[in-house]
Amino acid sequence: MNSAASEVRSSEASSRSSRPRTVAVIDVGTNSIRMAVAEIHGESEVRRLASFSQPVNLGRDTFRTGGIRRATIEQCVRVLSVYKQALREYQVDHPEQVRVVATSAVREARNRLTFTDRIYIATGLLVEPIDEAEVNRITYLGMQPFLRPPSPLVRGQTLVVEIGGGSTELLVLGDGDVEFANTFRLGSVRLRVALEPMRVRPTELRRVMESQIAHTADAIYDRVSPRERPHLVALGSDVRFAANQLRPEWRRERMVALPLEELEPLADEILQMRDADLVHRYHLAYPDAETLGPTLLAYLTLARRFGLDQIWVSDVNLRDGVLQEMALGDVWTEDFRRQVIRFAMTLARRYHADEQHARQTAELARRLFEHLEPLHRLESRYGLVLYLAALLHEIGAYVNNRSLHKHTMYLIRNSEMFGLGQKDQLLVALVARYHRRASPQPGHEGYNTLDREDRITVSKLAAILRIAIALDESRSGRVKQLTCEIDDERVIIYLHGVEDLALEQLAVRQQSTLFDEIFGRSVLLRRVSE
Numbered sequence: 001m002n003s004a005a006s007e008v009r010s011s012e013a014s015s016r017s018s019r020p021r022t023v024a025v026i027d028v029g030t031n032s033i034r035m036a037v038a039e040i041h042g043e044s045e046v047r048r049l050a051s052f053s054q055p056v057n058l059g060r061d062t063f064r065t066g067g068i069r070r071a072t073i074e075q076c077v078r079v080l081s082v083y084k085q086a087l088r089e090y091q092v093d094h095p096e097q098v099r100v101v102a103t104s105a106v107r108e109a110r111n112r113l114t115f116t117d118r119i120y121i122a123t124g125l126l127v128e129p130i131d132e133a134e135v136n137r138i139t140y141l142g143m144q145p146f147l148r149p150p151s152p153l154v155r156g157q158t159l160v161v162e163i164g165g166g167s168t169e170l171l172v173l174g175d176g177d178v179e180f181a182n183t184f185r186l187g188s189v190r191l192r193v194a195l196e197p198m199r200v201r202p203t204e205l206r207r208v209m210e211s212q213i214a215h216t217a218d219a220i221y222d223r224v225s226p227r228e229r230p231h232l233v234a235l236g237s238d239v240r241f242a243a244n245q246l247r248p249e250w251r252r253e254r255m256v257a258l259p260l261e262e263l264e265p266l267a268d269e270i271l272q273m274r275d276a277d278l279v280h281r282y283h284l285a286y287p288d289a290e291t292l293g294p295t296l297l298a299y300l301t302l303a304r305r306f307g308l309d310q311i312w313v314s315d316v317n318l319r320d321g322v323l324q325e326m327a328l329g330d331v332w333t334e335d336f337r338r339q340v341i342r343f344a345m346t347l348a349r350r351y352h353a354d355e356q357h358a359r360q361t362a363e364l365a366r367r368l369f370e371h372l373e374p375l376h377r378l379e380s381r382y383g384l385v386l387y388l389a390a391l392l393h394e395i396g397a398y399v400n401n402r403s404l405h406k407h408t409m410y411l412i413r414n415s416e417m418f419g420l421g422q423k424d425q426l427l428v429a430l431v432a433r434y435h436r437r438a439s440p441q442p443g444h445e446g447y448n449t450l451d452r453e454d455r456i457t458v459s460k461l462a463a464i465l466r467i468a469i470a471l472d473e474s475r476s477g478r479v480k481q482l483t484c485e486i487d488d489e490r491v492i493i494y495l496h497g498v499e500d501l502a503l504e505q506l507a508v509r510q511q512s513t514l515f516d517e518i519f520g521r522s523v524l525l526r527r528v529s530e
Contacts, residue, residue, distance in 0.1 A: 023098065026100040026164070028102035028127060030164055037087070059165040062108055067111045100126060140171060142324060143171075153233070159232045159233065168185075179346075181419075186212075190292060226306060239296065242313070255314045257312055259311075270293045275292075357394070361468050361469055368467060375486055412429035430458045467508060474504075482496065484498075
């Protein structure tokens, strides 16, 4: 009877898990608020149900005055209230079913807290201003379906570029792996606002815009250092508009190639038209009409700078990436972790770290994190924070061996690290900073900005890192396997196949003070003969 009841409960749970989940993503952008409603089937299949878009003037406010006007805030409240009603019709009525993200126009506004608080009070929606690293991570997730054979992006170098209203997001892939990611302050709305005080005559406007865009194109070219002619994948609503004009038969689930010889005449025509004429002819909203010409001009300028004769256009957008995250349930997927680690290893090489010791320490730290889970009780994603800190803990020697730990923290905090938001990058920097010397103190830079939970996390990870470093004191990589035993007073680490532990024993005694303080247990080493 109990077995039968258990089978029924298991069957019901399986049925519930197999039912599609309805979710939504709202993107509060520079000149529009867009929403996608979708069903998630199984573990990763996402099916779009509906899309919504309404123009707003967030970018013009922020880039012109530094803040969002009250009238614009209330306009956003009205739009989001309408979206909230639509969500009820799709039975999206729980907070975990919807994510609301905001990009540069909200992120850079001096009154962004006022904006997010007003939205929450009026609609119950929690707006998350996401930073550039998060945007790059989400873009990578959205592009993943195009990074598998027979896609042309699987081989060679690929630039994935989105020229938005406030900024240009760049993701550089080599044979499908992330090589570089950065954000540039070039955006169609930002450019328009910057040119307003210059009172440029319409006949001179294109020349001035090309000059401004060329500076960013040169900066991108210098950072990418192309080995050959790369693929250029363009994202965003403006270039999708161009693709629909030139290729009406385009199917959105595929990329489409646009030769520059076809794109340039269309861009010329659009740049010569007034915004009102674009609205009338193409049935655009005014904010979309304002950005169309400058964005197409920017893509053309960038393509020419790299010597290309075509660009690829993809329908991937920020909402697709966020939906993919919601489907996976964990942004720290194995592939994503691999990309982040590759990027960090490139950084370690740039600063001439001892690669063998860095990798060995990182692997030891990973194993300790896994074995000590009952003790530290941290989420699995913090294992990656620890791994990255271990890889990078000695890069400060590139500046000076004196105060190496502080130089390490500075370099990590001020380097581009793909996939890590500002908070996670700070955590990596702090864990690496505390790999030796003093324990964390309330007055230390960076550490003093954390809440209690994050401060405790940094201390736990730094304590584990110090033990991992001690286990490779010989820098020979001879510790290949370990297991741990935890009791009320101590942690015993069993090292397999190491005959003489004298060096490691001494190092652990010197490095275990922080571990004792945080976990209340001493650390002992024991040898296990093979």
